[in-house]
Amino acid sequence: MPELPEVETVVRYLRPRVTAARVAEVHVRRADLRYPVPVDAVLALQGCEITGVHRRAKYVLFDFTERTVLVHLGMSGRLFIEPSMGQPWEKHEHWRWHLDGPNGDGPHLLRYIDARRFGALDVFENEAETRHPLLERLGPEPLGPLWTPTVLLEACAGRTTAIKQLLMDGHIIVGVGNIYASETCFRAATHPLRPAGTLSAAECERLVAASRSVLQDAIDAGGSTLKDFVGGDAAPGYFQQQLDVYGRQGQRCHRCSGLVGHCSLGGRATYFCGGCQA
DNA sequence: AAATGAACCTGTTTGC
């Protein structure tokens, strides 16, 4: 489900709802997510105040005074807040926090539901963020200043791997998942199967610009929704309606009216326009 | 080092 725009949408949704709230109770129903949930450390957050929420790559990071809670949604995770009214546990709901405040509008429930359990939850000391095993080797943020054509060109040098796969490598650049990798290549007019090492500086420039615009447009649209993702105030994302190639095999290219093609690359569905992308 | 493929788990869609 979630690529970077979806996670950013979730973070923006959560921020005003949890900042300055106090975690009254923590309940962990299943600790066997992608990695074991450190139950004692999460329980120790009871009584603590959430000071903010931020995002790194596709990780949601809840800030506390001394600690940070890392949450990943995996492929099927959902994270949302509701007024607390004694809701029964939903199928595949693995943990929940009871929140007090911040506005005196009654107790709320932060619920985490993840059918496939590819998601994660971890707790660490604030100052350890850059040393966390899941965070320390990540590439730059695609919307930040460190993601430049030069960085991409150097990452491509001498590599035979397809450019689409390289764009999905979190050590090179974070946040570009399977949907937006195809979309980025389309906007840059670069074929997704092109060996990375054959790209010119001009092509890298186009790819960096395309990755930024695709992700930014998706954030502006509230994230894309293929199935069950709901971001913001339960408003579905509308970026799916703006996809140029993803999932559109056999349909007309929005630019040249040729047929959109697809193939499997590294086991992932890949879409492109053979007429527009060289 | 870099490329490839398997692994984690469940729900939904596709094909016979």
Place this chain on the structure above:
DNA sequence: TGCAAACAGGTTCATT
């Protein structure tokens, strides 16, 4: 209609 296979938005790890 029923059932099994294929597939799904992510990431790490082991193997070549």
